[in-house]
Every structure is written in C-alpha cells, then in structure tokens.
Amino acid sequence: MHTKFLPRPAVSLVTTSRSPQAGAGSLPAGEPRLLHAEVVDRLRDRIVRGELAPETKLNERVLCQELGISRTPLREALKYLASEGLVQLLPNRGAVVAALEPGRIKQMFVVMGALEALAGELACANASDADIAEIRAMHYQMVAHYARGELADYFRYNQLIHMKLVESGGNGVLAQSYRSLNAHVKRARYMANLSKERWDKAVEEHEAILDALVKRDSTRLKALLQDHLGNKMVVVMEALAGNEPGKP
Amino acid sequence: MHTKFLPRPAVSLVTTSRSPQAGAGSLPAGEPRLLHAEVVDRLRDRIVRGELAPETKLNERVLCQELGISRTPLREALKYLASEGLVQLLPNRGAVVAALEPGRIKQMFVVMGALEALAGELACANASDADIAEIRAMHYQMVAHYARGELADYFRYNQLIHMKLVESGGNGVLAQSYRSLNAHVKRARYMANLSKERWDKAVEEHEAILDALVKRDSTRLKALLQDHLGNKMVVVMEALAGNEPGKP
DNA sequence: GGAAGAAATTTTGTATGCATAATACAGAAG
DNA sequence: CTTCTGTATTATGCATACAAAATTTCTTCC
Structure with a gap:
C-alpha cells in the first residue's frame, strides 16, 4: 500500500490572509474559520477514509506543503487529533496515524x-x-x-x-x-x-x-x-x- | 469567587532545556516529557479542581508567565483540552474554561x-x-x-x-x-x-x-x-x- | 562484505516576530 | 451623563528562527 503523499501543489487553505507575507484577504466571512480547525477536519477525514493508513508517519514538512500552511497550525491540529485518539504522538519522534488494533x-x-x-x-x-x-x-x-x-x-x-x-x-x-x-x-x-x-x-x-x-x-x-x-x-x-x- | 490568577513566580516547567536561551538541563529523564503534555495535565487539573472556574478567560500571556513557557506549547495544550471539551476556543478571541451547563x-x-x-x-x-x-x-x-x-x-x-x-x-x-x-x-x-x-x-x-x-x-x-x-x-x-x- | 562510529542531514520542540483582529480608552457630540 | 467614534493598546493567529534530538549517510576498520 502506498504510504507516500501525493505531490499536490499546495492548494493552500489560506484564504483569510492573516499571514505576514500574504497579499490580500477576500471573503467577508460570516464566521472566522481557523486554520488548525480546518486542518483537523481535513486530516481526520483522510485518516478515517484510510487515505492516511494506520501507523503512517506524519511528516510535518510534507503535510505543511500539502496543506499550504506553516507548522504551527499543523502541530496544533495534531495535538487535537491526538486527543481524539486518531493520532499518536511519539515524544521527539513526531506523530503517526493511530494503529488499528x-x-x-x-x-x-x-x-x-x-x-x-x-x-x-x-x-x-x-x-x-x-x-x-x-x-x-x-x-x-x-x-x-x-x-x-x-x-x-x-x-x-x-x-x-x-x-x-x-x-x-x-x-x-x-x-x-x-x-x-x-x-x-x-x-x-x-x-x-x-x-x-x-x-x-x-x-x-x-x-x-x-x-x-x-x-x-x-x-x-x-x-x-x-x-x-x-x-x-x-x-x-x-x-x-x-x-x-x-x-x- | 476568585478568578484572578495567583502571581506565581513562573516556577517553570522547563527542565529538559531545549529552548534557545535556556542554560542547562538536568534530569537524565528515562522518558521525555514534552511541555504541551505537562501543561495539559496541569491545566486540566486546575480546571477540574475549579481553581480555573467555568468561563474564566484564559489569557495566553498570563498563563505563559505562570507556567514559565512560551505561547507555542501553551496553545497546543489548549487545543488538546478543547478536544476534551474542558476548554472552549473562540476564534480570534482566545480560549475560556468550558461552561458548566x-x-x-x-x-x-x-x-x-x-x-x-x-x-x-x-x-x-x-x-x-x-x-x-x-x-x-x-x-x-x-x-x-x-x-x-x-x-x-x-x-x-x-x-x-x-x-x-x-x-x-x-x-x-x-x-x-x-x-x-x-x-x-x-x-x-x-x-x-x-x-x-x-x-x-x-x-x-x-x-x-x-x-x-x-x-x-x-x-x-x-x-x-x-x-x-x-x-x-x-x-x-x-x-x-x-x-x-x-x-x- | 559488514559492523561500528563519526559527520551530515533531517526532523522535531520551543521560542520569538509580525500582521490582523479585538478590546480598552479618550474625547466629542447629543 | 450617555453614546458614538476614532485611536491606542492588547491579544490572538500564523509564520519563522533556532537548538536539541533523531535519523541518515559516509567512513573506517575488522
């Protein structure tokens, strides 16, 4: 089974443009959707669907590029998913998709x-x-x-x-x-x-x-x-x- | 009831000294205990015991000083506790202790x-x-x-x-x-x-x-x-x- | 050829910096 | 005195910088 990530060209979740380098925001946005929350939903979906298979290593750099975000909101999302039990955190060794025992x-x-x-x-x-x-x-x-x-x-x-x-x-x-x-x-x-x-x-x-x-x-x-x-x-x-x- | 934080002089959880400015680590540490995990335990305890009362605003700067850490692990901990339902995240308005409805x-x-x-x-x-x-x-x-x-x-x-x-x-x-x-x-x-x-x-x-x-x-x-x-x-x-x- | 070890690279954990949103505050108008 | 509005301050969200740990790669020796 493939464990490699698809080389998606960083479609980027960033729409509200709060980042230092970003140029212009757009949507009036009735309710602000934060990056980590968006990432939680996306990753959870990928894990549940099996696209991110059990025990897959979650490399931060790779995921950041795929999602078009920095490490901060990604890591916050990983903590959140760890609390849900879908991700396992290995101290000093990053995160992996939780095993399916x-x-x-x-x-x-x-x-x-x-x-x-x-x-x-x-x-x-x-x-x-x-x-x-x-x-x-x-x-x-x-x-x-x-x-x-x-x-x-x-x-x-x-x-x-x-x-x-x-x-x-x-x-x-x-x-x-x-x-x-x-x-x-x-x-x-x-x-x-x-x-x-x-x-x-x-x-x-x-x-x-x-x-x-x-x-x-x-x-x-x-x-x-x-x-x-x-x-x-x-x-x-x-x-x-x-x-x-x-x-x- | 008190909602103000005690002015604890930042006892600091930092022992492993991985921080840029920190001076010296000490404990041999059989298993590395990460900051965000430590903070999760501490905050959860304070919330459960009622020291952090329901709907208390969780000011990042204040908590960081109390815990002697930077905002990054604190914010990770808040995300974790939010997943547990003990903390509520208000987009662009920070975090509060979950209400007791x-x-x-x-x-x-x-x-x-x-x-x-x-x-x-x-x-x-x-x-x-x-x-x-x-x-x-x-x-x-x-x-x-x-x-x-x-x-x-x-x-x-x-x-x-x-x-x-x-x-x-x-x-x-x-x-x-x-x-x-x-x-x-x-x-x-x-x-x-x-x-x-x-x-x-x-x-x-x-x-x-x-x-x-x-x-x-x-x-x-x-x-x-x-x-x-x-x-x-x-x-x-x-x-x-x-x-x-x-x-x- | 393979094991052992050192150096280089990558990856992770934490701190810090910057831009925007939110809030507090001051002053003017009613 | 209250209410509105504009400004200063603070707080939050995200990106980035840097150090320690882990991993990989490259030697070296047997």
Missing part, C-alpha cells in the same frame, strides 16, 4: 453497543415525529441504493441513519461520544468487504430497527440495535484479522 | 450511567480476584475516612474505587471514555456540599456495590451502580442549580 476496535464496539442501546431508549422516548419521519426517509433512500448495489451511497445513508437516531434522543453528549468512537470504527470498516448475504441481512435488520422505532418499542429497538452492531462487529473483526495477520 | 452535566450523567452499567457487567465477568481484593481494600480505606469525617480523602478513595471498577472490566476504551466524562462531572462535584444523610447513604450504597461485585452478581451490580449514580446526579444538579441561578 483489533482488540481495541472490539472494545470500541462493546462501548458503542452500550451507547446505541441508550440511544435507542432515548430516541423512543424523545424523538419527535419529524425526527422519525426523517429517519424513515433516509431509510428508503438507503434501501434504494442497496437495490442498485451502490455500496458507497448505501454506507453514507446508513451512517446518516445511525447518527440521526443517536441525535434524536436529545442527548448531545451521547451523540458526541458516539461520533468519536464511530470515527475510529469507520476506519476499520473501509477495509471490510461486505458480502452479499451480510448486506441483505443488514438491510433486513434496518427494516426491523425502523419498525421498532416507529412503534417506539424501546426494548425491542435496543435488542435489534445490539444485534445489528454485533453482526457488524463480526464483519469488521474478520476483515481486520484478514488484513493484518503479521505486521512486517 | 446543568443540562449538559445531566446528559453526561446519563451517558455515564450506561457506561457504568457496562462496566459493572464487564467487571463481574472479567475482574480478577486480585482486582476485587484491591477494590475491597480501597473500600475499607474509604469507609475509614468516612468514619473520621475526612471528606477529601473519602472522595479520593471513592474515585479510585469507581475507576478501578471500570478498569477491571478489561475494556480500555470504556475506561478512557468514562475518565473523560468523569473529569467534567468532577468539576461540578467540587461545588456540591454533601449532606450528612446523603453521605451515609452513599456509603451504604458502596457496601452493597462491593457485595454485588464480590458475588459477581452482574444484574444487581448494574442496578446498584445506576441507583448510586442517579443519587449523585441529584446532589450535583441541586448544587449546580443553587450556584448559578443567574449569570451576572
């Missing part, structure tokens, strides 16, 4: 199970009818993509549904915790090749989940979510076991 | 409830006898401090017990998530004045919790932990409601 991912699934169960409970109790209608709409979108075999779009709606479900319980802390763990797990999922059978089953499970939510059947929803997540865990863990039997 | 704290208790329930389950299943013996020992220490009316020490052992219980389930991700939420909640608890009755009851609850753990009665332990946490929530929420009826 199967044991740790499994632990994350267990915790996410507890969070999703709680989320299901809260959603049944607190979700508005509009929330549920939105989830139903996303569900049908997802099923449509499934029918057409469009995996990427299926995944996207799948994620949207799970996030919306978690959010509609009205507990922002829960949503935040879930999102954070989910980012880690998503990294692993990019390796997992969904089998046709598993895909079929996952859609079935989603049908049942939607049904339980509509009926606000908390007990059943919790059980279904647990089951769904458990199955997903199996798939991901298998993929993970297959993709790194021995680290070279 | 009762609604949010309540949400945290709900999530911690789910995590503790899981922790209880895992502890019953996975804790070694040595783990349980350690918890028991800490429990008796705690009770001794309770008997002597030593609140601070009681709290310390209380925390140790809860953390050990969470850790002995063997799920590091769970422990990490719990620790993070706990830091936030601890901030609130520093305001809560435990009544004698509540204290008595809390110790009773702990007796029952220990008993359930020793017997590895997962179902009962979960229920007891939920109850215990729920009671603690009531106390904290009352204190929080009392201490900020109107923000000046």
Whole structure:
C-alpha cells in the first residue's frame, strides 16, 4: 500500500490572509474559520477514509506543503487529533496515524453497543415525529441504493441513519461520544468487504430497527440495535484479522 | 469567587532545556516529557479542581508567565483540552474554561450511567480476584475516612474505587471514555456540599456495590451502580442549580 | 562484505516576530 | 451623563528562527 503523499501543489487553505507575507484577504466571512480547525477536519477525514493508513508517519514538512500552511497550525491540529485518539504522538519522534488494533476496535464496539442501546431508549422516548419521519426517509433512500448495489451511497445513508437516531434522543453528549468512537470504527470498516448475504441481512435488520422505532418499542429497538452492531462487529473483526495477520 | 490568577513566580516547567536561551538541563529523564503534555495535565487539573472556574478567560500571556513557557506549547495544550471539551476556543478571541451547563452535566450523567452499567457487567465477568481484593481494600480505606469525617480523602478513595471498577472490566476504551466524562462531572462535584444523610447513604450504597461485585452478581451490580449514580446526579444538579441561578 | 562510529542531514520542540483582529480608552457630540 | 467614534493598546493567529534530538549517510576498520 502506498504510504507516500501525493505531490499536490499546495492548494493552500489560506484564504483569510492573516499571514505576514500574504497579499490580500477576500471573503467577508460570516464566521472566522481557523486554520488548525480546518486542518483537523481535513486530516481526520483522510485518516478515517484510510487515505492516511494506520501507523503512517506524519511528516510535518510534507503535510505543511500539502496543506499550504506553516507548522504551527499543523502541530496544533495534531495535538487535537491526538486527543481524539486518531493520532499518536511519539515524544521527539513526531506523530503517526493511530494503529488499528483489533482488540481495541472490539472494545470500541462493546462501548458503542452500550451507547446505541441508550440511544435507542432515548430516541423512543424523545424523538419527535419529524425526527422519525426523517429517519424513515433516509431509510428508503438507503434501501434504494442497496437495490442498485451502490455500496458507497448505501454506507453514507446508513451512517446518516445511525447518527440521526443517536441525535434524536436529545442527548448531545451521547451523540458526541458516539461520533468519536464511530470515527475510529469507520476506519476499520473501509477495509471490510461486505458480502452479499451480510448486506441483505443488514438491510433486513434496518427494516426491523425502523419498525421498532416507529412503534417506539424501546426494548425491542435496543435488542435489534445490539444485534445489528454485533453482526457488524463480526464483519469488521474478520476483515481486520484478514488484513493484518503479521505486521512486517 | 476568585478568578484572578495567583502571581506565581513562573516556577517553570522547563527542565529538559531545549529552548534557545535556556542554560542547562538536568534530569537524565528515562522518558521525555514534552511541555504541551505537562501543561495539559496541569491545566486540566486546575480546571477540574475549579481553581480555573467555568468561563474564566484564559489569557495566553498570563498563563505563559505562570507556567514559565512560551505561547507555542501553551496553545497546543489548549487545543488538546478543547478536544476534551474542558476548554472552549473562540476564534480570534482566545480560549475560556468550558461552561458548566446543568443540562449538559445531566446528559453526561446519563451517558455515564450506561457506561457504568457496562462496566459493572464487564467487571463481574472479567475482574480478577486480585482486582476485587484491591477494590475491597480501597473500600475499607474509604469507609475509614468516612468514619473520621475526612471528606477529601473519602472522595479520593471513592474515585479510585469507581475507576478501578471500570478498569477491571478489561475494556480500555470504556475506561478512557468514562475518565473523560468523569473529569467534567468532577468539576461540578467540587461545588456540591454533601449532606450528612446523603453521605451515609452513599456509603451504604458502596457496601452493597462491593457485595454485588464480590458475588459477581452482574444484574444487581448494574442496578446498584445506576441507583448510586442517579443519587449523585441529584446532589450535583441541586448544587449546580443553587450556584448559578443567574449569570451576572 | 559488514559492523561500528563519526559527520551530515533531517526532523522535531520551543521560542520569538509580525500582521490582523479585538478590546480598552479618550474625547466629542447629543 | 450617555453614546458614538476614532485611536491606542492588547491579544490572538500564523509564520519563522533556532537548538536539541533523531535519523541518515559516509567512513573506517575488522
């Protein structure tokens, strides 16, 4: 697998032009977006998508050139991502993309199970009818993509549904915790090749989940979510076991 | 309440002397401890203990002087703490200690409830006898401090017990998530004045919790932990409601 | 040829400098 | 006295400079 960075010609995030050498600012900017925050989002995205593979060394000079910024905001972003657990800081030796240890991912699934169960409970109790209608709409979108075999779009709606479900319980802390763990797990999922059978089953499970939510059947929803997540865990863990039997 | 910083004469964290102007390093240092990491720990501690009160403005120049470092590692530390949610970054306006919104704290208790329930389950299943013996020992220490009316020490052992219980389930991700939420909640608890009755009851609850753990009665332990946490929530929420009826 | 060690290079950690945004302050107008 | 406006001050965001550590490269010796 490639670990080399693409020689992108430093498209540069700098738009607000606060830098000493820069010439002219432009956008009126309703809300100032700081560089480190932008970099956090970009790097997190690249890590989650697997473009920055686990254990990739993050060379500051290279990243700075790619992003068209100086080391200061980059290093701030790395600290932020380290706190999220997506980056590991090695004192005096820089930063690397966090490893994807199967044991740790499994632990994350267990915790996410507890969070999703709680989320299901809260959603049944607190979700508005509009929330549920939105989830139903996303569900049908997802099923449509499934029918057409469009995996990427299926995944996207799948994620949207799970996030919306978690959010509609009205507990922002829960949503935040879930999102954070989910980012880690998503990294692993990019390796997992969904089998046709598993895909079929996952859609079935989603049908049942939607049904339980509509009926606000908390007990059943919790059980279904647990089951769904458990199955997903199996798939991901298998993929993970297959993709790194021995680290070279 | 004081929000002003103490004029500490810059005791300086700099020991490794990598700075341009610094004179001499000293400690052989088995493992290099970086400045930003040190600052993260210090600031987090001050925030959790309430020495840096909620919504306190964090002036970089002042903190730099207090810590005896330059702005670079300080700002890195602030980014890290922002990711933990203990600090809020205001673009172009610096950083403030995160507010203690009762609604949010309540949400945290709900999530911690789910995590503790899981922790209880895992502890019953996975804790070694040595783990349980350690918890028991800490429990008796705690009770001794309770008997002597030593609140601070009681709290310390209380925390140790809860953390050990969470850790002995063997799920590091769970422990990490719990620790993070706990830091936030601890901030609130520093305001809560435990009544004698509540204290008595809390110790009773702990007796029952220990008993359930020793017997590895997962179902009962979960229920007891939920109850215990729920009671603690009531106390904290009352204190929080009392201490900020109107923000000046 | 390979191991060991020294010098050169790169990389990281921290401090500092500079430009812009934000705030405090002063004075004028109402 | 309050409110507005323009200016001085301060604070923040980013870039850069420099020193120590780590890594690589080049010798040297066996």
